[in-house]
Amino acid sequence: MNIAILSRGELLYSTQSLLIAAEKRNHNVEIMDPTYCNVLIEKNKVLLQYHDEIIDDIDVLIPRVGASNTYYGTSIVRHFEALGVYSVASSQGIIQSRDKWTSFQLLATAGIPLPKTTLGSPAYLKDFLKDFGDGKVIIKILEGTHGNGVILCENYVNALSTVETLQGLRSRFVMQEYIAESMGSDIRAIVVGDQVVASMKRFSRAGDFRSNLHQGGSAKSYTLSDKEKEVAVAAAKALNLEVCGVDILASTRGPLVLEVNSTPGLEGIETTTGISVANAIIKHIEQSRN
Numbered sequence: 001m002n003i004a005i006l007s008r009g010e011l012l013y014s015t016q017s018l019l020i021a022a023e024k025r026n027h028n029v030e031i032m033d034p035t036y037c038n039v040l041i042e043k044n045k046v047l048l049q050y051h052d053e054i055i056d057d058i059d060v061l062i063p064r065v066g067a068s069n070t071y072y073g074t075s076i077v078r079h080f081e082a083l084g085v086y087s088v089a090s091s092q093g094i095i096q097s098r099d100k101w102t103s104f105q106l107l108a109t110a111g112i113p114l115p116k117t118t119l120g121s122p123a124y125l126k127d128f129l130k131d132f133g134d135g136k137v138i139i140k141i142l143e144g145t146h147g148n149g150v151i152l153c154e155n156y157v158n159a160l161s162t163v164e165t166l167q168g169l170r171s172r173f174v175m176q177e178y179i180a181e182s183m184g185s186d187i188r189a190i191v192v193g194d195q196v197v198a199s200m201k202r203f204s205r206a207g208d209f210r211s212n213l214h215q216g217g218s219a220k221s222y223t224l225s226d227k228e229k230e231v232a233v234a235a236a237k238a239l240n241l242e243v244c245g246v247d248i249l250a251s252t253r254g255p256l257v258l259e260v261n262s263t264p265g266l267e268g269i270e271t272t273t274g275i276s277v278a279n280a281i282i283k284h285i286e287q288s289r290n
């Protein structure tokens with residue numbers, strides 16, 4: 001098959017891992033940097049130009065669209081969708097998973113367990129905040145990633161000054177129940193199709209509550225419980241993503257989904273678990289296309 005990997009960095013670990021896995025299984029791979037893609041509409045035809053070439057021979061798309069490039073990146077994914085090219089992440093799925101509130105709404109509608117979360121009308125923020133009591137509360141900027149934009153407030157006054165500051169900056173955010181019993185750790189499950197192919201537990205570095213590897217967290221291989229598996233696969237389905245990373249907090253009332261990542265990094269999970277997630281993705285593509 002002709003597989004296109006949409007990625008800004010040919011040398012990035014995840015891109016290389018997918019390239020090697022696909023070539024090993026005898027596929028032709030084109031790594032396309034969205035920066036050099038032009039999508040155009042001419043005489044009622046949609047065209048994609050890459051450098052100075054028109055691209056019209058792709059069978060499968062693997063989008064690796066970064067958070068800083070969501071709009072343009074998904075416009076290219078949409079181009080391939082219009083041509084009927086199979087993509088492991090839909091443009092809609094990528095967009096919806098990028099916005100924390102939108103994804104919480106979709107996950108909740110699908111019956112996925114989540115921490116108590118509120119967007120809150122700006123006029124009634126104080127009241128919404130009171131609803132969380134005087135204990136710790138988490139505030140998250142809607143488009144934050146890698147742990148940037150997640151704030152742990154110690155009490156009501158602390159949270160109030162934080163939300164007022166964010167409002168002043170015209171930043172949109174959600175307020176969320178703090179799950180203390182997760183103790184700075186979370187679970188990352190990689191879903192491919194309707195299977196969890198690899199999973200790990202991440203631990204925050206001392207003094208932090210965020211377990212993101214980008215924040216200096218560490219990771220260990222971890223086998224999910226049946227319930228955690230079920231929740232991870234259902235979350236991927238709710239956001240219409242064939243391949244994704246689902247983040248889960250272990251709470252006293254069972255697994256709670258924190259977010260779904262449409263472009264999960266492969267380095268942390270592959271080096272931690274020794275599993276080739278890239279190979280699982282390529283195999284899944286072959287099965288889906290047959």
Ligand SMILES: Nc1ncnc2c1ncn2[C@@H]1O[C@H](COP(=O)(O)OP(=O)(O)O)[C@@H](O)[C@H]1O
Binds near residue numbers: 144
């Ligand atoms: N409600 C919460 N309770 C406890 N810890 C949380 C909560 N929300 C987030 N965290 C911690 O902060 C990290 C980052 O939060 P997350 O919502 O995944 O944002 P990001 O998209 O920036 O990774 C999580 O991996 C987890 O360790």
Ligand SMILES: [Mg+2]
Binds near residue numbers: 147212247
């Ligand atoms: Mg996260």
